[in-house]
Amino acid sequence: MQRKLATIMVGDFVGSTSAMETDEEGAITRIDTVLETVRMIVQRHDGRVFSTAGDGLLAEFASPVNALRSAIEARAEIAALPGSSGGDMRFGLHLADVVVVGSDLRGDGVNLAARIEASAPPGAIEVSGLLYDQVRRISPCGFEDLGERRLKGILEPIRIYRVTELVDRHVFQFAPTRSAPSATQSPRTNSIAVARFDVAPGAVADQCFLAEGITDDLTLELSRLRGLFVSSRSAATALTTKDPVEIGRLLGVGYVISGSIRQVGDDLRVNIALTETCEGLVIWSDRIKRPFGELLDVLDEIIARVAATVSGRIEQSELAAARLKRPENMTAYEYYLRGLDHHRLIGVSDIHIHEAMAWFERAMAADPGFGRPFAMHVCSWSNLPNFDMDKAEQQVAHALALDPSDPEAHRIMGAIKMKSGDFVSARYHHIRAHELAPNDAYILGRSAAFYVYAGEAEHALDMLDRAETLDPFLPVWITEERVAALYALGRFEDMMRVALTLPFQTRRKSLYQVAASMACGDAGKAEFLVRQALSLDPSLSAVYIRMQETYADESVTETLVVRNCDAGLPLTPRKAAARKKSLSLR
Template identity: 65%
Template sequence: MQRKLVAIMVADFVGSTAAMEAHEEEAVECVSACLRAVGDTVARHDGRVFNTAGDAVLAEFTSPVNALRAAMEARSSLATIPDATPNDMRFGLHLADVLAVGDDLRGNGVNLAARLQSSATAGEIEVSEALYEQVGRVSPCAFEEIGERRFKGVTEPMRVYRVGTTVDRHRFLSAPTREAPPASMRPNSVIVTPFVALAAGQEDQSFLTEGLTDDLTLELGRLKGLFVSSRSASVVLSIRDPVEVGRALGVRYVVSGSVRKLGGLVRLDVSLCETAHGHLVWSDRIERPFEELLAVIDEVTARIAATVAGRIEQAELVAARLKRPENMSAYEYYLLGLDHHRLIGVADRHIGEAMRWFKRSMDADPTFGRPVAMHVCAWSNLPDFDLSAGERQVAHALDLDPTDPDSHRIMGAIKCMEGDFVASRHHHERAIELAPNDAYIAGRCAAFYTYVNEAERALELLDRAEMLDPFLPVWIVEERVAALYVLGRHDELFAVARALPYQTRRTLIYRIAARMARGDVDRARQLVAQIQALDPKLSAGYVRTQEFFKDRAITETLVNSVHAAGLPLV
């Protein structure tokens, strides 16, 4: 017998006995169709059904992410089966080391996955903490922490998470936007790969490494003489070899490094490699008081810029620098807030945590503008968000630092929601001007141009964003769907939507509206069934709260189209 580490999915049909007592033949046909759908979905996600038991399917996956994707897709696919609904099955997922006995898998891990499934309510997907830790940052959905549960035959309690029905958004949920690597290396091009945390003891310093990677990428991206590929591209690729990074992304140089914080000191090891042959251009070890960390970033930025793009005027370097906090504790608190902010789409608790750390940063240094704006960005995810108060707070952030691109982006979004499209245009254009190489800002600003009926400009920005980052977040890539809808280019819309790894509510709404515009009512109704499987409470009126077109007739056409296809108005 061999052992192997796998993700286990157990899916079971709920209530089959009662259904068969009422209508045996119809029930058998329905159950069989559902189990076939689950099996087909498992295969599509590189899994293997290793056993069946009654009305249950047991499957293994080498990837926990694929296991979660399969469970989500299988659940939503039940909406397309006659006489079946997503509530007819429940799922349990666990990551464990199991025994392989022939084609079968056995062991405590399989039993735990089965018990997770049996403890779930109909239509739910529940996962163990072991699996959640692997998928939390890259999942397409939100999670609800249920707490600890005790299972029969297991000594220790297990922390359990319930998978949300809706596909939420966060910056780690990416979609490949480039099928082939660039044909040639771009001149003056560089990527900053994620720094590695060399933690002292058990202290988690990942927030610090991610923050430094982002800051260095942003600082370089503000220099007009450089082409800076986004950080998320290297995160998704998980490549460390400079030659492979260069081949995949078309960049000439790769910045890499590590950081270690020891009390009041920080040690930064940084290197620059060329990607043609992988040769080291230069490397350095810098050890300074933590309070001088941002000055170190400035030094490294200048050195990289000089190497990659030749001589860059000192005036340009100074102008490109963001306003720095006077208090380094404020910067550390800001990075902690940013770490939670990236995960807001994963679990609701990250909203409060992000706001708490941003507030601590604001209190530690009232002159530091970035946490002031990001606090509003996090707050906007809560039902009690006050648009007017948020606007005043972001205005204060811009008073503190008029050169912060994210503050301008956030203010532009607020002004768009208020219907002040003149002010919104100013802030979006200023954000793009301040961060010309920021794929995230380019992609987010594209929405404004879609809303003011300048969809071609939106597509240009999305092209720019995809050139900078071949692994943009899904909810930026889907902005192309909205732009193509406005332009009436439905075939392209369908192609873009089909290529997305996940179908969000917004993408499905535009697909439904486009199908109705084409007169394809049957297909539109099938998509309504799919979107209701994702979010049973969704209404057509939801569109009015999410889409902010200057021409309100476009919004009303969207609402009326999805309502005519079968989505309730309220």
């Protein structure tokens, strides 16, 4: 028998029997409308409906992420239909090796997906632990861990995760913002990308945080050298290819650093190569074996060697200036990298907020003179409802006192000052962050957000253009900043076009689309978008807008509120939030 690996999505219309008893013809029409909506969305995401059974359907996808996006979009679009209860459909998803029988798929994997769906409450999207493991770093949504559940007909308990309403909280969820350079386009002069480092065979899985951390640190410190064009950190996350030539083509860079890392006891082994992307020639490669305590020295050597090769001679003073303050204690650095690994996953599950904070706190205790953990601890903390702005400001000020040259600390302080209404100080810190890391696309994007709120939307668009030049795979929220900037300029048609480039609906995108639709006189579309937004987050209200959209000119915020409320957004939450809203400095 033919077999294949597939993501199975099972969807079922809830309450069809009672609906039939009340209004048979109306129920049939509604069920058909809902199922047709799901079919179209499945096709939109390269899926295939392979079976239907009255009021339900089964679909297959090659991509787990596409399956997840289909379920999320289907739930939102169904909830926005007139007369929807918001819980018309429920979905179960599972990744499995299945049997192919003609156009049908069969086997335990299909049965398990159906059991997951059947055990879910109305309106829910629930996935197996196996599928969750595949998508958690690149998913378009957050998850709630429901623990292990015994399902009818399944011998062993299955770990289940439920998709939360908060689909826009993933810090590094990305979306392509421009097309790749053409094959005939020459790479930029003095340009480089750092491919995500691998964990070498034989290393424990726990060392993934170390590989991610080295990728981040190399990218950040190279971006501080003014003679180099460095593709951003999120680009390394977005690309699945390991081929330096393909990376060069996609990112428009002339060189790629790639490598692997393995820690064995107290020894660290790093394999690294610098490849020229036009011909795929390896310019140099090395195998480095050093004590773990000398890791930062190894990074310094790599940076100096790369800079000399790619950009010619660079003065030692410039290399020294590019270095962040080093921790005195390597245990503190390891704790910091572990915290950073959890910080990247904050939007996936709230447990990562607490894990990130705990690791940063360990780093702070292990080396009180190491500034970065103090700043990143605040960044993680801002995702919790108990975030204290005054204490956070004091802690980031302490981080800057320890290391005044840390661009991330300046970025975080700029965000705090802006949220506090001090736009003068916020401007200083955002400018300083950009000066310290002129080639960091993430910092450019965050600075652009400041200029949107400060009333300088044209300048914000310029910064976003520069960020997108550095990285065609920016986080989704950076595209949201372009939406906000275009809205602030009254360029509503352009704003709507950009909003459609996002791969899924977010709360913020929806609110700006609603306001733009109302400004253009399309109340019907605005009302549909409000219903859709409330299906994503039933607790959404004007309170959220006033908390998040903190313009220096308060009339801009109030106009945003009025336009959304005129389209049906409640002034205060109609339903208690699953979790209290947080500020999120990202």
